[in-house]
Amino acid sequence: MAITYNSQSRIFKLDTDHTTYLMGLTSEGYLGHIYYGPRMEHEAGTAPFRLPEFPSPSMLRREKIAFLAGFPFEYPTAGVGDYRESCLDVVGKDGAPGVELFFDSCSIEDGKPALEGLPASFAGDETAVKTLKIVLKDPVLGLRVTLLYSVFPAEDVITRSVLLENESPDALHVRRVLSMGMDMDNRDFEMMGLFGCWARERHPERISLHHGKQVLSSQRGVSSPQESPFMAILTPEATQTQGEVYGMSLVYSGNFEACADVSMYDSVRLVMGINPENFDWLLTPGSTFTAPEVVMTYSGSGLDRMTLSFHHFFRDHLIRNPYRGKLRPVLINNWEGTTFHFDEEKLYQIAKDAHGFGMDMFVMDDGWFGLRNDDDHGLGDWEVNENKLHGGLDALVRRVKALGMKFGIWIEPEMVNEDSDLYRAHPDWAIRLNGRDPSRGRNQLVLDVSRKEVRDHIMDQILKVFHGTSIDYVKWDMNRYLSDLESSSLPADRQGELSHRFVLGVYAMQQRLLDEMPGLLFENCSSGGARFDAGMLFYSPQIWTSDDTDAIERLKIQEGTAMVFPITTMGAHVSLCPNDQVGRTTPFETRANVALAGTFGYELVLSDLPDDERALIRKQIEHYHQFHMLNEEGDYYRLNSWSGDRLYDCWMVASPDKKEALVTYVQVLGRPNWRSTAIRLKGLDPDQLYTIRLVSGSVKKGPQHSSADQDMDKLFQTECRGDELMNIGLYIPALKDFESLLIHVYA
């Protein structure tokens, strides 16, 4: 049984294949956390809580505060004397804070419930997944709180979310409702998060926990590139392959908080959910509120295992798009080549050229609608600009399709420029503070898509364009953060709902797009990778990872992103050098080898490429076609990180049947007078004899290289057993700065 409740000991036991999660009830009905870690076969005893320094209030009423200071609450509440970070803060009718939850009932069900209006994982096989619902109640407030735990045994994942129901005759103000809490003894834990900014998204960063609160969060209205809705708590010795790791990922695309609070008793409380800052939800009598889902996994064998559990889980239980598990079209996007300056002929020529090289899809980026000739105008006016696309969109789509290519298009539905017909007609549809000059980002304002009439207007316009032709792919962009949080449609006591309502509005819009265009290949994007989160993956099977397409910068961005998300969810394109963001020139092969990890494409004008680079494109596309399914279904392992040793980056993907693997090696800094480097592979069959073949190498043959380099291809025409490759390693010859190798290992 994946979930049991022992009514004698009052202990809940949740088992995945390799992990166990335990909670228990005190005599008063407080729900406490007992354990999360390696699987335990037998039931827990009857007194599993740490011996209380202060007995619970029914035994020692005079010292309740001392009890609350140490009890490992599973879902801690604010206002009654537990001063650590809480999950729930509710204000009742008399305006005073304070929540206290006591056990009411529980049930265990097959399958995994959907969460209303929110992205959420699904069971697939309803019998393989079980859900525990624990109902807690605050009798004073009349508040019912249901904690949901769904157990996915094969993936070693437990998901959690929370449902609030107001059973009282009075309205309640919910000022904080997080999705999970968990209390453990500190084991010198460290915390890992993914930090960054535009063009430097999701770099892994690891710190030691200290007393007090360590918080990762976003208040930008999107999950943000600065901090990600992901947190890992690790023992100090944890590496890729050893040590304990607790991973948590929030299935949500807006403001979030993840906090590790180390107490005076050296316990660590972990919480995660919607950011309480500026959050205030009016829960009217009889109404409900659902908190987004957290995906939790425990690994007793380092980060690799955590990553694999997340990857398997997101692939099989979160991504719904029909392109999941399929080859994606290799695309050419006109943005970096033309920006806003194009007409239908220029676009057609880009598509035609790309088709000549074997590309599968043309994507028309920003600039096709309204008076959008620069980023000051036109957002909000989703009508085709026929002064640019003479003859209309359908004529261009037909020409491109006649080549045998698919057609994709860019939109940014959540935004408006003040210089647009939409804004002139509905200035109150923008989010802005009454009486203040709003903060602009890229000269645009954010539309209040918490309002149904705004969502409907925008989606009606966009879908009218799309239904008038035949669109295969949509890139949904979002190029500024939220600020000036006031909605002209919400009453004063509901303004604190705006940020969450905005996110729900975005989800509703994306769901409508998918409902009306069921076969669509859909990609999310937000100023590059500002909304790369599990929430978005429920709608789109791929997300643009970063506007930074420099192959070396991408190594860190892709390492951090792939720590949580399947690699083929990462949009990755080859662009021109010197690179726009960093001015760096990297070999064309390296740009492709790095982009081949994700969904592959080109973002450049092909005629701007030198002949020797153009000559490589067909082969690169062949490589994508050959290896995408391996990347899609295989197990990803990080072999080295250049952000660690500053020298080289290396990762591999092994097929689930262990018959083949693809190794990518990038030399960031070459070492003079160096010998080969042994890379120990992972995930192979030790007894299997593998052939090793160089697929693509950026190593230039010539006088400046040694004679060994000149025979690079031959160096790899060898055979080795899996145990040799995993224990002795694969020898990579000395390479120079930015050179890279793509190596196929197959039975």
Ligand code: GLA
């Ligand atoms: C954002 C995206 C780019 C491009 C532009 C268009 O910056 O990240 O890829 O679509 O918008 O304005």
